[in-house]
Structures are given as C-alpha cells and as structure tokens.
Amino acid sequence: MEILNVAVAGLGRIGKIHLKNLARNFTEIRVVAAMDVFDESKAIADEFNVPVFVKTFDELLAVPDLDAVVICSPTDTHADYVVKAARAGKQIFCEKPLDLSLERVQEVLEIVKEAGIKLMLGFNRRFDPEFKKIRQLVDNGSVGDPQILKITSRDPGPPPVSYIKVSGGMFLDMTIHDFDMARFISGKEVKEVFAKATVKVDPEIGEAGDVDTAVIILTFEDDSMALIDNCRKAAYGYDQRLEVFGSRGMAQAENNFSNNHKLYTEAGVSGDLPLHFFLERYDASYNQEIREFIDALVLGSEMPVDGEDGLISIAMGLAAKKSLKENRPVLMTEILDRRAN
Amino acid sequence: MEILNVAVAGLGRIGKIHLKNLARNFTEIRVVAAMDVFDESKAIADEFNVPVFVKTFDELLAVPDLDAVVICSPTDTHADYVVKAARAGKQIFCEKPLDLSLERVQEVLEIVKEAGIKLMLGFNRRFDPEFKKIRQLVDNGSVGDPQILKITSRDPGPPPVSYIKVSGGMFLDMTIHDFDMARFISGKEVKEVFAKATVKVDPEIGEAGDVDTAVIILTFEDDSMALIDNCRKAAYGYDQRLEVFGSRGMAQAENNFSNNHKLYTEAGVSGDLPLHFFLERYDASYNQEIREFIDALVLGSEMPVDGEDGLISIAMGLAAKKSLKENRPVLMTEILDRRAN
Amino acid sequence: MEILNVAVAGLGRIGKIHLKNLARNFTEIRVVAAMDVFDESKAIADEFNVPVFVKTFDELLAVPDLDAVVICSPTDTHADYVVKAARAGKQIFCEKPLDLSLERVQEVLEIVKEAGIKLMLGFNRRFDPEFKKIRQLVDNGSVGDPQILKITSRDPGPPPVSYIKVSGGMFLDMTIHDFDMARFISGKEVKEVFAKATVKVDPEIGEAGDVDTAVIILTFEDDSMALIDNCRKAAYGYDQRLEVFGSRGMAQAENNFSNNHKLYTEAGVSGDLPLHFFLERYDASYNQEIREFIDALVLGSEMPVDGEDGLISIAMGLAAKKSLKENRPVLMTEILDRRAN
C-alpha cells in the first residue's frame, strides 16, 4: 500500500485535534508537515513528531510529495487556502464554513471542480455516534417518513464579543451545524426558512448586531418541517439533542455524560451534567470524521460531506438572517437564485 | 358546612369522568342532577346515584337549590348553556372551548361578568402533576427567566373526519391546549404567532380543509419564544411532553407510562409505550381540576382558569389559522383588535 | 346480579384504604358494617356511609346476611378472627401475616379448610403494576428460565421500637413481603435460606433484639437463587425495586415517582424522590387486590393469594431468623418438617 502524505494547516484548538488523530490512528498515511502562523505552535508539531513545520501556506504546499491538506486555520483564510491547494492538485479537508459570502463559496467550488480534486467539509457532527444512529434509524425505515425534526443546540457560554463581530452572526457560526444536521438526518432539502431571535444572554452581543437566542422553522420540499432552537448560554452546559418524528415512530438522541451515575439522597435524585463542550462531546466524531476523509482518499470514493453541503448550509444561514430581519419566511430560492445571477 | 348542590350537563366521555369524580371524592357537595340528550345516559346517572336525570338544560337549571353546573355537552352548546346558567345565577365549570367565534366568546364573557358568577374553563392539563411541577420550577426560580419553551403534543390517532369538519380545525381543537399551556408555564402573554402545517396523516383531513401536522412559533411580549409541534397521529401513541429553558436551567416533563419496567434481551432494551390517550394520561388532572373548581366555590376564591384564559387561547388559534393561510407571522393585536371594533 | 354484603374489621391505616376502595369502586357489593375497638373510628365508617358500626368482631359477624369479612385489625387478632369468621361460614380477606407462630397458622388453615370457605391473604405487592408486569414477562417467557432474582426493599424510616418488639422481627414483619414476592415472580419454591443482618439504623432496635439492615440468599428448588436486601431506613425514601435475570434476558422494575421531571442546572441534573411510602407507592395495588378478592367471590374462582402462601412466607421468615442466629444456611424442610411433627 502506498502511504499518503498529509499536512495540517492551523494548529489551534481544532487543528490540534485533527493532527493528533492523523498522527496516532493511521498506518496508511504520514503527517509530513504542519503550518501555523505562530512560532509557539512548533511545539505541537514536535509533540506528534511532524518532521516539517512552516509558517505560511505556500511553504506547506511546497513540501515535496504532498497528497492532501487538512485546513484548520481561521475562517477568513479558508477560501484562499482551498483555492491554492486545489490549484496545486492537493486533496482537501477544510473546516466549515468555506466562506461567509455565498458568491465566494460558489467561486471556490468551481475552482475545486475544475481542479478535479476532492474537498471534504468539516461537519463533524454527522460522525457523532448519537446522531449517526438516528440517521441509520431514518435510513432503515424505523421511523418511517420524517415529518417533524427537532434539533436542540445550546452552548455552555458565548464566545468573546470580539469573535462574534467577525463570526458572520449566530446563524452562520452556530446554527450552521444544525442546518447541516437537518439535511443529514432527514435526507431532504429545505425550501423555506423562518427565524425568530432575540438577545437574552448578553446585551453586548446585541450591540454587536447579533442575537444569542433563536428558534427556526425549516420547511422541507415535501412540507415536512424542522424546529431548531439555539442559545449561546445554557446554565447547565452543552446541550446537543435531536428528535425525529415520522410516520412509523420517533427516534431521540440524548446528550452525552461523563458518567451515568445516579445519586439518591434526601435532596432528590441527581446525576452529572452533559459533557462540557464540543471538544469533549464530539471527540469521537472528530476522530471518525478524519478517518472517513482518509478512507475516501485511500479508496478514491466520494467524500461523505462535500462542497455543496457547505454551500447549502451557508445559504440557509443567509436565509435565516434575512427572515429575522424581515420577519417573514424566506424561500431558499430567494438566496440561491441570487447566486445564479 | 353548607353542602353545595351541583349538576352535570352532558354525560359523554368527559362528562362521565367529571360526574365520577364529583360523586366519589367530595363530602362538601352533592350531585343533585344530571342532563343528557340521550335516554341511555340515565344509566350513568343511576350508577353514581344521581337522583334527578333530565334531557334539557332548562330542566337542569330548574332543579331546586342548584348552586353550580358542570357543562360537558358538545362545543356548539357551550355558549348558550353558559349564558343561561349565568343568567340563572349558577356558578359554572365549562369544558373548553367556550365557542369557536371570538365575538361570541366575548359576548358570553360579558354576560358572565354582569351576572357576577364565576366561570372556570376546563384546561385540565394545567392540573397534570407533570406540568404543574414544571410550572412550580418556573415559579420558584429554578429555571430562571424562561427563554425557550418547547411543547410536544401528538395524538395516537385522528378523530373521524366528520368531527374534524365541525371542530374548528386542528389549532382550535388540539393546539388550543398547547396555547394555554404556553401561557401557563411561562406566565407570559403572547404577542405574535407563526404557524406552518401540512397534511401527512390522512389526505381526507386535507380535503376537509384542515391540517394534521403542524409546528408553531409563539413570541412572547418579552421576545422569549415557544415552539409547539403537533401531529394527529403518533404511531407509538399519545405524546405529551414539554421543556422550558431559562436563564438558570432547564426543566423537562416526560410522558407517563403504565409502568417503568425495562426488558433486556438479545434484541435490545425495551419498555412500555406512553399511556394510551388523554383519558389515561390526564386521569389525575381531571380529578384535580374539578377539585380546584369545588375548592374555589367553597372558599369563594378566584377560579384557577377563567374566561379570559379561554378567550386568549381561541384568539391564538385564530392567529395561527391566519398565519398558516397568509404564511407570515401574525400579531395577536391583529386578532384581538378586530374584537375591539 | 346478587349483591354481596361485606364488612370491614379494623379501621386503621390499611383498613381505611380497603373500606374506601370497597365503598367506592364496586356495584356488585355493599359494605354493610364496619368494626373497630375505638369509638373514634365510627367517623370513618360514617364518611363512607357504612350503615352499621360495631366494636367487637362477634357483633360484626352477627350482622344479618353477611357474606364476607375483610380483616385489617392488629396481627395478634388475625388468627382468632379468621377462625371465628370461617366457623360462621364467611368468606375472608385477611391482612398478612395470619400469625407469627407456624403451628397456629397451620391450625387456622385447617379450620378454614374444614369450613369450606375461601381465604385470601393481603400480599398486596403481587397486584402492583410494576411487579405484575415483571411477573408477566417471566410468565410469557421473555426472560427465559429465572436464574437470579434481586429484590430491594427499603423503608423511609423504622417503625417505633415499641412496635418492633411485638412485630416478630424484621424478617417476619418486613421481609415477609419480599419472601412472597420471590415466589410470585419466579414461580418457584424455596429450599434454603441464608441471612446476614446487623444494626445500622438505630441501636435501640438492636437492644430490642431485632436487626434493621439485612441481606438474604434464597435458593430455589432448581438451584436458581434470589438476593434480597432490606433496610429499615433509606435517607432518600421508600425503595421498592426488583430485577429478574434469566436464560433469555433480564427484566427490571423501578421505583415509582410522583412525577418524571428532570431539572438541569449548574448544579447537575436532578429529579424527584420515589413516592414516600407504601400508602402512596402501593395505592393502585390495594385497589387491585381488593378488586381481585371481590371478583373471586363473585365468580367463585380461586383466590389469587391463599393461606398456603401465607404459611410459606412465615416459614421463610422463621428460616431466616434461624439462619441469622446460627450463621448457616437453613433448609426449608428444617422449618416445615418441624410443623409436620
């Protein structure tokens, strides 16, 4: 078997996870280089015995015999790096979103297409064992035709307001995962989006022009529906659940907990809170995600999440923003037609 | 202690429940008469030793020394019976809804007000131990300020289409309970309603001009939100749950089950389905509801659910219908202002 | 249909429950008389419109046309009352235990047999929906052949030491229910008993010659086994669970709770404690128990719990006492053979 040469760009929180999984769990690849703009990140590369550490993406692409790059740098670099990597003929895994501008995303996807390379987007939650199981139960007909999908996604606390200002807003930064999940679980495309939202967590978020508490109705092409509810801060921690109701039954995915103990005392029955945040909750999903990327590379098969998935999720975020602003349901064609012009 | 004389009008499914509870569980009242248009219902009155059985509401009101009536007859008689009872100076418990016309409801409530008698509406779910507990946890601050309320209400199967045709539609017949629950749990008033709905259960329901599967966003006056989801048919039976998310935490109410067993076999872990339908699930709530009605009569205190509660829930149903028809969020003032004209 | 005339002897806590259920839930019987040694209990009889109240059991039996008696008086009267009622030709429901002496129990059962009347013993837990469900799952083969049965039974607090002194000890007063449950669930007879016990709750219980914390191994005739654990005081309240493990699977019965809410806060996930004590937890079972007694009377069918069941449970209690004293497993034949002599 030929060993694939892989490089990682960006050694922040998520880059480090991907690097660890790439370095430890595969015999069919070799991590030949890592890149980060900060000198300090070299220590991370060293920890996992990565032979080459560079500070620019161009240098990374210049590493000899490189087959694929895993892009984990800040969002505003994604489009440029993907374009460069595609033009250099490298296979690409890129963290979501590709870009906050629909036009730019479309442009990038066309370049990727022309380059004939494969691009996988980092919608890691599709690889979470809880959600995968629900998807299976939909797939194998256990719940029948999906009619109402409910997705709850609440964070333990908001990011800094400085981050929120450049994030594209809650719908593009946080709900984007739920938009993708709605399509993944139901196997259906969305035709209309209606969003209501407000500021309940921190007035500074409102002053920054964003919201922190939202509910969204998605209408699928067959008129079945999804309900999403989001909040930037749940006092009890990270809350990641979903429920799909169909013609034959209902399937529910629960939060994950560090242990399942129950304590009975005079004060009542109690248990632990859900796992703290995405690094803990989605640990297995990051592992599985990168595995399926490598598998697709090795086998030459389709990527499990592709550029089109990234495009649609961004269009849904933009539809939600428009719906919130205009207080009316927005058709997806209003957003995607604009693209066509 | 003076014994109150109570009569029951209508001995259908729900009338029989109220009669049983009234006849068995109180020492402070006496059921002196029952009325039903069908001769066969006399056997029910006899079973609970009700001394007088009549076939018209006028005869019922003519029973000497009558203090209060419990109205469980068909919806289209509610308004007339309440008006008659109020004018006769009787205290009234009436099943919901008072009427499907907002104007008629308002008219009736004015007559009730002039008559100076008390009127309680039969929103029995407020007395369900599961939902009461959640209300307590909101009241005592355990969940903080409510931000997102989620109500799931699904029936085991649809009523006959003949019934649906005269029911006022799903929002006024089924969701009306959830509208009331949204106000009860949150302690807040609704300012806007957005509804999406479709026909997934039975095409005949659609042909009758109604829907059978719906999701609704309610926006409260403080911009907090509620999500309701309904279906006329859940393959696994009656599904009655809610969840309130607030600044300090979240409280969830689960379905009720006939027992809590778990069976582990090669095939997996399994347990019983929820209690079959409202008669089983809300058995305790009917009991408690009528108890609080009697208590309020005996003590001369406020009714726990009053005519205004009935009025608002109907207005919410009408707002949902309008929202569905026009595919836009509808302000409650659009409905209630119309009333003012 | 002929109406049966029933009388209740003893209007204490449990007598009042039986009286309420008999008075309210049956059309095929009439409660014609009640008896209690305390004058104050007449108010209870009046509350349920019992026409005759007497203070001695002889007077009760003298009530004309009496068909059956429900005996809820103190344990030390059970044997005498059963004998008197049997000789008077009345059908009998008697609270457990018949007597603390095995010889006396056997004597009473022989008199009952000669009298040709029916006797049902008040092992109410057999009628609990949770435990009945487990029994069904054993009966219908869902768990296969039972191999290990685990019964947990813990009280919220010990009775007064004055009561403990005359109770026959924990095994005959408290564990007796679990002994009966072991036979009921497994459908098997016990051949050997081994008990370990100590005093952990209250030293005064030890000074009174009893124990308050115990574990017991029962060995059935086919060498399958049961584990019982008891404590007179669980800080978190009444704990009534069981689990049966068999060749094809396992079935578990959980505690009952007043509601199923979950509260998520910074402090963790919490819920309510189990229902407080036997009056709450076994409310439905008392109702069902007396219904099955009346049904058996009306239909002339076998009693669902008979005198032999009472006899064996007492023998098991005596075996446990002997085992504890001698710190060795005791064969049931050691106890029951003594009876034969």
Add this chain to the structure above:
Amino acid sequence: MEILNVAVAGLGRIGKIHLKNLARNFTEIRVVAAMDVFDESKAIADEFNVPVFVKTFDELLAVPDLDAVVICSPTDTHADYVVKAARAGKQIFCEKPLDLSLERVQEVLEIVKEAGIKLMLGFNRRFDPEFKKIRQLVDNGSVGDPQILKITSRDPGPPPVSYIKVSGGMFLDMTIHDFDMARFISGKEVKEVFAKATVKVDPEIGEAGDVDTAVIILTFEDDSMALIDNCRKAAYGYDQRLEVFGSRGMAQAENNFSNNHKLYTEAGVSGDLPLHFFLERYDASYNQEIREFIDALVLGSEMPVDGEDGLISIAMGLAAKKSLKENRPVLMTEILDRRAN
C-alpha cells in the same frame, strides 16, 4: 525530564491494549521492547514502532537501560516473571492474578518487597469512570457510611471450557474483579464470605468442575454487607453495574452503551444494548490504569493497586470456593491464617 524505558511482555488481547496506550499517549516514556512467544506478534510490535522484539522474558529483561515491565502474558507465567523482573530491579505492572496459589502469591510479594521495587496489579475496573465516580461519592460522604453494596457482573458468554479448566474457577477468574471492587468502593476489609452457585449456562462447565451462575454475600469488618451476582452468560450482553447504599443515600453506576438513542414505535420504546464486552466497556479504564502506573513511576508515588490487593482478592476467591463446597460462611481468617503457617 528523564524518559523512562518500558517493555511489554505478552502481546495477546490485553497486551496489545497496553502497548497501544503506552505507545501513543505518553511523552515521558518510550516503549523500547516487546516480548511474545509467538513470531506473529512481531507485527504488533512493528505497528507501534517498538524497536526490539524478543521471544523470551530473559531477553526482554536484558534490554539495556530498561526501567519497567508491563506483564500481560498468561496467568501461569505471572509469578515467575514478576520474580525475575523484581530481582532485575525493574518496576512492574502485572495483570491479575499474580497466581492461583495463595502461598505462591505471598512468596512473590516477599521477593518484591525485598527487591524494593514497585508492583502494580491490573485491577482495571478501579479506573472505570463509572465506578470511580461511585468511589468518589463514597469518599466525599455523599452516601454516608456504606451499609449494603450490590455488584452485578455478567458476561455475554462463557470462555471455552478448555480455558475454564485452567482458570482456577469462576471465583478466581471472574468474581475476583468484583471482590476487588467491593474493597475499592467500600474502603473496608471483608471478614466473611458466603457463596452459592450452580450450573445454568452450560453443563460442560459443571463437568469441568466449575460453576457458571453465582451469588455471594460478603460481610465487612463493621458488619456492613455486599451482594455479588455473577453469570457467565447474559443474553443481552455484558452487564457491569453496582450500587452502594449508605446512611445518607445511594449511588448507582449503570452499564455503558454505544449510544443513548431511544426509538418509539408501535412495538414499544427501545434502545441499544450495553457495550459488548470488557474491551469496549473498559477501554477508558485500561487507558487510565496504565496512565496512573506511569504517573506513579514518574512521581515515585504509591501504586494505586498493589500486591496486597492482589493477595486479598485471591484469598476471597479461595474463601468463596470453600464456602460453596462446605455450604457455610467462611471467615477470611480461615484462609489467611493458613497462609501464616
């Protein structure tokens, strides 16, 4: 920091797990050598880049600058290897049990003591997150003084009869983990053991002189008690739970599941079975166990499980065997005194 040189002896199922964890998760150690009697195992060593592969324990000990050995070879080699490693001055991690003979274990521990090296025994379940949590709740007083401990341990299926014949029997092979767990959770020593057991799974196990279904009562020095139940085959898979009841409350540890989904259909509510077997269920515990071994080596601190723990668990197994044979409770002093002679 000085890097410790570690070697692994035995690359079977459990050896491979330890090797993987050692090779991947530590920067403070280096796996310098591996040993296995089978040539094929070299591939495993290669997979984790272990530079030296040998076929005898003597060769392994001869590797230069070796600091510690992790012994995962068959049980009958444990004692010899520990003795050799101790005499060579190496730190030792050894899978349980040290030996099936109490005399031999004692002999080995004396040699270890004289050698002044550290020995950790592989009771991995102490490091399971579920059980650790229960231990914490006992430690921090949440459950008060432990009074009744219940441990359930059932396997998905029995090992081959050929293995059972040399295993020392169920008590020394399977229950030994539960014996250690009883001491770990309660923090108390056992004074008496009573065991009942039978053959329910496979008659061949009985013909081999062993049992496959057992219940055991342990009595601690303070007269509190533990109940253990075991079976070699649970139709629904691996069952690993425990419950500790104390003066202030109760804590329960549940099975682990691959996901927490619930599926509601006409047929009932269902969910997944527990994780298949020890490799899946205790995956995290093996990781944590070896981490704490390395930590203790690096810090020079006490081993979290030592030779004495191994000795006592074997003595408990022997007491259980004696109890079963003689059908009476056996004092630990009967076993350990024999050792003293």
